[in-house]
Amino acid sequence: MRPDPVADIERLRRSRNAVILAHCYQPPEIQDLADFVGDSLGLSRTASETECEVIVFCGVRFMAETAHILSPDKIVLQPRTDADCSLADCMGVGELSAMKEKHPDALPVCYVNSSVEVKAESYACCTSANALKVVDSVPSSEVVFGPDRNLGTYVSRHTDKTVHVFRGACEPHSTADLADLDRKIEEWPEAEVMVHPETPPDFWDRADAVTGTGGMVEWVEASRAERFLVGTEKGMVYRLQTLFPERSFREAGGILCRDMKLIDLEHVASSLGDLEPRIEIDEALRKKARESVERMVELT
Ligand code: 13P
Numbered sequence: 001m002r003p004d005p006v007a008d009i010e011r012l013r014r015s016r017n018a019v020i021l022a023h024c025y026q027p028p029e030i031q032d033l034a035d036f037v038g039d040s041l042g043l044s045r046t047a048s049e050t051e052c053e054v055i056v057f058c059g060v061r062f063m064a065e066t067a068h069i070l071s072p073d074k075i076v077l078q079p080r081t082d083a084d085c086s087l088a089d090c091m092g093v094g095e096l097s098a099m100k101e102k103h104p105d106a107l108p109v110c111y112v113n114s115s116v117e118v119k120a121e122s123y124a125c126c127t128s129a130n131a132l133k134v135v136d137s138v139p140s141s142e143v144v145f146g147p148d149r150n151l152g153t154y155v156s157r158h159t160d161k162t163v164h165v166f167r168g169a170c171e172p173h174s175t176a177d178l179a180d181l182d183r184k185i186e187e188w189p190e191a192e193v194m195v196h197p198e199t200p201p202d203f204w205d206r207a208d209a210v211t212g213t214g215g216m217v218e219w220v221e222a223s224r225a226e227r228f229l230v231g232t233e234k235g236m237v238y239r240l241q242t243l244f245p246e247r248s249f250r251e252a253g254g255i256l257c258r259d260m261k262l263i264d265l266e267h268v269a270s271s272l273g274d275l276e277p278r279i280e281i282d283e284a285l286r287k288k289a290r291e292s293v294e295r296m297v298e299l300t
Contacts, residue, residue: 005265009033012272018054020268021046023063024213025235025260030058030268037239039214040066040112040127045297047071056271057279058263060085065116068279069290076279079267083259087113087198090168091147096121099144103164106142109135110292113170114147116281120288123295128197128212130300131155135163137299150174154197154210172233173198176253181206181231184252188227191250194219195231199253203231213239220244233257 002008013020021043022034031037036046040063047055047067054075057064062085064078091110096118100108110122111131119125126134128151135143135155145152146166150173156163176199185193185206194216195207204210209219213236220228220240229252230237240249271277281289 002266002269005269006033008269009265009272012269013056016054016272016275017052018056018272019046019050019052020056020058021067023059023235023260024239025233025257026058026263027235027261028238029265030263031235031238031242033265033268034058039129039212039217041129041212041300042214043067044070044112044127044293047076048297054272054275056268058268059083060088060257060259062088062113062115064279065281066112066293068281069116069119069286069293072283072286075275077271077275078277078279079271080262081277083262085113085259086171087111087147087168088115091115091118091166093117093121095166096144096146099146099164099166103142103144105140106144106162106164107138107140108144108146109138110146111148111151112293112296116285116289118146119292120285122292124299125292125296126300127296129214130296131197132158133300134296135159135161148198150200151197153201154204170198170257172255172257174200176200176203176231176255178202178253180254181229181252184229184250188229188250190225191227191229192219192223192225193229193231193252195253196233196255199231199255203253207231216240217243220247231255233260235260 048070068076107123147168152165194209195203
């Protein structure tokens with residue numbers, strides 16, 4: 001155990017010319033020390049634009065992989081390689097190929113919560129922040145969408161295109177507790193309700209805003225309300241409270257992603273010290289996946 005991991009991180013971050021990126025579901029102490037905290041889209045953009053030699057990615061595997069896909073010349077460290085995403089693991093290339101064969105006129109769009117292999121076999125990638133825009137922008141009237149069925153269904157309800165949705169789901173979001181949301185709506189009847197599109201449709205019916213984590217920040221910024229119920233992973237409440245200390249937030253639905261909570265300060269310090277564990281991707285695969293990730297960045 002290090003006596004003061006934060007001091008070690010500060011020293012190493014400078015000597016390694018490193019930036020620390022954190023998703024807004026990360027634990028408070030990780031969010032507090034990160035150079036940038038954001039949603040999947042903001043993190044992808046920051047990873048591709050930042051001038052540094054090392055990126056320490058505090059999030060789950062697909063996020064660190066996306067950073068490496070976009071920034072192959074930088075060392076991308078993921079302090080806990082076992083921090084994975086149940087959703088990304090839902091759909092393999094075989095399943096995507098089967099959907100492509102069944103719908104030969106459809107272009108495949110994959111949610112960024114997917115494997116590098118699935119990204120490489122997709123026309124374009126998207127995040128919750130831009131899924132509808134990406135689907136609307138691809139040059140086909142039919143789209144194969146995966147792995148998340150809830151986000152895919154949400155998009156299909158808001159586009160004129162035909163969307164063939166894969167059956168996958170984020171375990172914590174798709175099993176969120178609707179009774180908990182209803183109870184909190186009763187307790188805070190004046191609160192605005194924001195829910196992530198990875199939650200099931202019953203959540204959307206009760207919400208003022210169905211949007212990703214970046215969209216929630218924008219929603220609060222534009223709103224005059226004082227209280228908000230937050231239907232996404234619990235870490236988001238800390239993010240919102242940090243950004244808007246004068247408003248009140250409560251998580252709703254009991255959504256907890258254990259993988260997002262695996263990284264602690266000690267892991268960040270050791271990772272910066274050892275420059276391990278690094279994200280490594282086969283170069284041909286990385287280049288193919290990059291096309292679909294770049295198309296997302298271009299389209300939005
Ligand atoms: P956002 O893109 O809204 O940050 O969501 C990421 C995620 O993994 C949701 O489960």
